[in-house]
Amino acid sequence: MNIITTAIIATGIIGLISAVVITVASKLMFVKVDVRVAKIRNALPGANCGACGLSSCDSYAEALAKGETATNLCPPGGDAAFTLINEILEIARSDEAKFVKKTAIVHCLGDNATAHQKIEYVGIETCFAAQELYGGESACTFGCIGYGDCVRVCPDDAICVEDGLVRFDPRKCSGCGVCMDVCPTGVITVQLAPVTVAVKCKNTERGRVVKDKCTKGCIGCTKCVKECPVEAITVENSLAEIDYEKCTGCAKCVAVCVKKCLVKVEDAG
């Protein structure tokens, strides 16, 4: 017999035996898996964003089936995934364990026109790299750098960069907070939705310094504090901050803000 034929037959037989052995072994020694894991996994969006605190949607589904974690931890899945998971796990939907929708806010209005430029940055176009070099192009080192590190990680496609400033689409944002983790300046925060008003500045320097750096920076004049009927606004380090647990969204503060950095969120996007 030809040596090539022998080789083909011999390898074929070895391969066949291997295949049979593996198939038989996996049939004989199959392990019972929880069918709910696959079902839950299908209900999850598969973004693997890590907002639930586990590394992937797979591990979250496994943890849910074992009852190790709460069902309301998936922001990209939102209310729909929450309801589905509860149905699969047959958990009665109580008011305490309601799904809390969150949304991300970028606390900056410093686009190319409003924030003064300090240097001209030529290099790798990421916020992280730009921030390493004197804190970025803008004179203000607290604000948005605008190279869109957050855009690249967003699982919901809810962020875009316009005029050197990132903008969020509140309808798309699921509040997973991945953008918050990659932002080198910490200008993004995640708040309980719906957010109606927001202080769009993070600069804690004195009012006069802020004025020189940006036309829309918070100077800490405390006008909003006096205006707020529910005392939800505080000013610390000449920067206003809203307590969203108290805020009713009446937007009276927006009207009095001198620098127009306290805005309605729909307006700013």
Place this chain on the structure above:
Amino acid sequence: MEIDFRALLVILMSTALVNNYVLRQFLGVCPFLGVSKDIKSSACMGVSVTFVMLMAAAVTWPIQTFLLDPQGLGFMQTVVFILVIATLVQLVEVVLKRYMPALFASLGVYLPLMTTNCAVLAVTITNITGGHTYIESLVHALGAGLGFLLAMIIFTGIREQNENADPPESFKGIPITLISAAILSMAFFAFDGVIDNLFR
């Protein structure tokens, strides 16, 4: 059959130390660099590699001796060995999943990695080219595995020290890791001649 324990000990020591697969022959460097971040996973990887090497040697030697050689199919060695090792790893995975779920959970990620590990293939091929007997092959595989485990654990220790050290900015991360690996490899050259003089 009489077994020469002295010869076996020489094979064991020489594969584990002098001809260490990772640090002297530069085989299996991928898991050596990839899975050596913490001691637990590197030890797990080392133990699984040892295990798979032993199994592979136990299966491939008879295949070569009783199947390929009589048919004059020695040239199919590489293909057949890869096939058999892959099957074996899959089988081990299935068995572990069924009977030792705890062990499977800790080794789970590393077992499939071993399927295409060049060190495993190299051990089985060296068994044939080195003209080892069956027992010698097993001992050689065990030595290779232990050598891998040793290298992994030492290197993990070095990497943990590197974490705490403060190398110059441009050396941080991968560069200092590769330099440490090179120095460790050079250190293993000191085992040259140990075996000759030890068992004289």
